[in-house]
Amino acid sequence: MISQPSADRRASANAGPPAAAPLNCRQALTLGPRLLLTSGWPWRSLGYLACGGAVVFLVMAAAMNGLIYVDTLPDYAQLMVVVVLAAALGMPVAAAERLRLRLVDTECVGNPHVAPDAPGLKAWLWLRIGEAATWREFSYAIALTAVLPLIDFGGVLLVGSVVILIAAPFLEPFVDLGPLIVFGYWHISTPLDRVVVVLVGLVLLPAAGYLVTALAAGRAAFVRLLLAPRESEVVARVQELTRSRIRLADAFEAERKRIERDLHDGAQQRLVGLIMTLGIVEHGLVEERSDRAVLVAKARREAEGVLADLRELIRGIHPQLLTDRGVPAAVAEIADRSPVPVHVDITLAERLVSAVETVAYFAVKEALTNVVKHSGARTAWVTGRREGDRLVLCVGDDGVGGARPEDGRGLQGLADRVAVVGGRLKLLSPSGGPTELVVELPWRTPDSA
Incomplete structure (x- = not known):
């Protein structure tokens, strides 16, 4: 008797491989409404926009704190101070933004900067001034205080408004919220009005989830555009790593040659001299039938064996014939x-x-x-x-x-x-x-x- 597969097994066999999980909120937008709204991506997007507002607040506080001491300067001097502050805050803010991007994008964003070849602050400053990534981070710091807050606060305000529509009718009996007015003219006074307001909020909630995820996706794309390493920078870094690896290999090879030369010119020559001395002593004792002659002959053979091993070792380290x-x-x-x-x-x-x-x-x-x-x-x-x-x-x-x-x-x-x-x-x-x-x-x- 041949057993037949059950209907569930046939269905799972015909279903094909499961769809890959989205790696970022932009990919999450391609999911169906049920999958998106029941996933964590809308919440992650809201958190991303909310902490973006916190970052903007901290940056503005630091900038204003620095401007307190220069408000007596002429306008052009104050403008220069603003530019210097933006440049000084650009790199730490960019590092924080690359880290914060993990909320809505699981693909790690690398550091576009390269390490200076020489130590010291001067070498570091000259390298950073000449890097395009530094000036992109400077541009991002300007955008962070001028444009991006509109996206962050707009997304948070949108979700907050929808939540208020849903929660306010339930909180009114317990908290004195004053007269509830929706859309500027609709006074919420009867139980029917409260039910309608809650229904409107529930209808707008999925749209708010989509919109917040879309805003976070756009903001994340902007962050990647300015703060992620460009392809040319990645290629340059790979080339530098390749050159560095070759330099390390050259240094290692030079050390191998030095060891080979020291063994060849030092220990090997001394062993050859020892073997010759033992051979002379052995020749002088050739007429003797004593243990001394046997021991000297044995010592000479042992020294010759050590010399052969040493030559094989030298050949394995770096053969002189290869160099010559x-x-x-x-x-x-x-x-x-x-x-x-x-x-x-x-x-x-x-x-x-x-x-x-x-x-x-x-x-x-x-x-x-x-x-x-x-x-x-x-x-x-x-x-x-x-x-x-x-x-x-x-x-x-x-x-x-x-x-x-x-x-x-x-x-x-x-x-x-x-x-x-x-x-x-x-x-x-x-x-x-x-x-x-x-x-x-x-x-x-x-x-x-």
Whole structure:
């Protein structure tokens, strides 16, 4: 016996996915009347307009407090003081408005300002004066005291009037409100008049909810227009973050080179001298059949092992061959030391910048390490060409394939390293092989002028 789905299940299956919840009051206006008026968006819009009036009151109080001391100045001087006050209040008011916007817009508005490169008040002031965002915030501070209060107080007054229409007939027996006059001439005196007034208020309440939400949506759009980061500012910030990341990578790479140089010229040379000294002592004791000769020979072999480990460590930090001869020679050295035969074909007419060379070298090294550990390949290959303004490296093998970035084989870390200089990684690894890892790197970084 085959069971049939119930009518409720069929209905839910045919209903399709539920509609996405609105992210702001503008999207909420597209909902049906029942959904909008039973949601929290009209209340959030009313709260947004009401606290907007509070912000206007605080700004006006601060401005008037500053003008008390300059009322004896000439008119032009007072105008200059007003401009300075608006400029001084623009940034904190804008920050408060961006925060307050979350009442009617769940999408966070970022800070359009960038951090100064140099410390100190002077650098900060010069940067802020030159930013377009500062002058947009100044314009908003002017609008906040001249135009926006009409929207804020108008919306609050509208809802307040409707609430009074509904509540006043019920409060009159308990509170002496005086004669109730509606629309300028309608005197509310009989119970029928009170019922009619309440019905009028209830009819106007949905319209007031729509209108308040629309006013809040318009005000929020105006805030985003002036106080949100522009696309050009976002692009500039991304570019600055990219340059900053490259500078950090360059500083890290310079430190790696310094450590490699210190180990190569310091500890390694001292170990070589120690091995030579032990070799001389061992040669002098070659005729002896004593424990001293055995211990010296053992100490020499241990020192040679430490030297080999140190050279491998130096090569892992930053190989000297990469600094001296570039990527093709350094990759050829990796291939020579690989237990899997590797064919190298890298043709570069000129040297890359240091940061890109380092990323290219370690990308190939990590890829070949994965070939040895995970692929089960018999052969591998590395190719490299310049294509336009990019270096394209390909590391392939004839192994089992099936590699994925989330397998924990270092591919995600490799992708992060490549992304530092603005490169990208592409992995082609069908089950059964072959596997190809394509690394694309910029020929020049933004800071390599």
